[in-house]
Amino acid sequence: MSTGKSVWNRNSIKKPLLAYSNNKCAYCEQNISSTSNYMEVEHFLPKKPHSNLVLSWTNLLPACKRCNTSKGRYDPIADGMIINPADTYPQKHLYFSNLTLRYRDDIGERTIRTCNLNSTDRLFLVRSELHAAMHHSLERTRSDMKTYLAGDTSFEKEQQIVRSMDSILKSAGHERPYAAFLATSLLSDPTYLWLRGELEKCGLWNNLDHLEQSAKSVELAL
Template sequence: MIKLFRSQPPTSLDKASVATLTAEYIATGNSVWNRQSIKKFLLKYSNNKCAYCEENISTTSNYMEVEHFLPKVPYSHLVVEWNNLLPSCKRCNASKGTYDPAVHGVIINPADTYPQRHLYFSNLTLRYRDDVGERMIRACNLNSTDRLFLVRSELHAAMHHSLERTRSDMKAFLAGDTSFEKEQMIVRSVASMLKSAGHERPYAAFLATSLLSDPTYLWLRGELEKTGLWNKLDYLEQSAKSVELAP
């Protein structure tokens, strides 16, 4: 989970439209929020990711649902209130269900709160710093063994492979293979790993945390600094750090 920066509401949710749609929901129970104009704007400000688990939800197989942070019952007056809507994958939305922060305890709305204040990663596990983080993990089942643990394991394995390959290239570079091609291969590889942990990428918080704390990455960073090749990568690391959920 990363901090989201909520955009202005779509023009389809002007004051009059909100009143009309809300009245329709109260009268009929229709899913008045299930509109492409609303979904499009939600996906845009979340970079096509679930607000909770960061799964890509812009594809047909990963269907996006409009999630109501405060549940439709008893908050029927907020069913199309922009500040109450979040993009969610089907599984997180189903897990959270009718969870009411006012009744069951405060959880994280990533469009309002920095998750780093309440959550951190340790290996493949999302852990909590306080009661807010604990409730958040439970509400959306953010350590699901059949889904998120598997994804994190695969991502970590791929990253480890890239790091080991790049370390071998760096060792060859330090041993005398200082060709332009070898130099660029190393820089591009580290840049690619950092980009994969950028805020717009799926599972950015996990990837950023795993990468930035990895001993091989830290060694590579140190060697790149010594050889004067780090400067062009610093801005990418800063982007990754902004979403890192470090202990």
């Protein structure tokens, strides 16, 4: 055990890390519980020169292969501090502007650069697709809401609208992949804000409020 050779690459270590992160990469938030998105154990302070922290829980993070490879041997102590998702609120250092993750300070800037968190071939494209899907869902729900306000106040229509909003909000909940981006996009969207207001007026919002609070907990707004 004292040699540090691959001792962290065990299910007894990986499974608790995945549970802790809701099966997400600590940096980019993609799902890493499947064989196609394989989890790697990331050492926030690299194994060299920090060999004494190889098995320290406070130094271990679940990461996707791309983020782990991008960060590589970067040493936050020697090379400049970056965000440690286990003990730092990203909101202090980062925010989303449209599809792009931006920084508030040097720590945020180094984090984005070191982990390549605006990678065009994966993250930017994924954000674009997620945003389009969310916009489509919101517009479909807006159409249903207009029908409801125009006089179709049947229980079936009411439940259809509430279920749609429930699903949209859950997709941006803190435990979901890419939650920070989705929550930020959703909570500032004009269509979402309109729907929220109308649902409140109609007395249909109360059971959805806890889902919005979950999204707000990971929002990276300016």
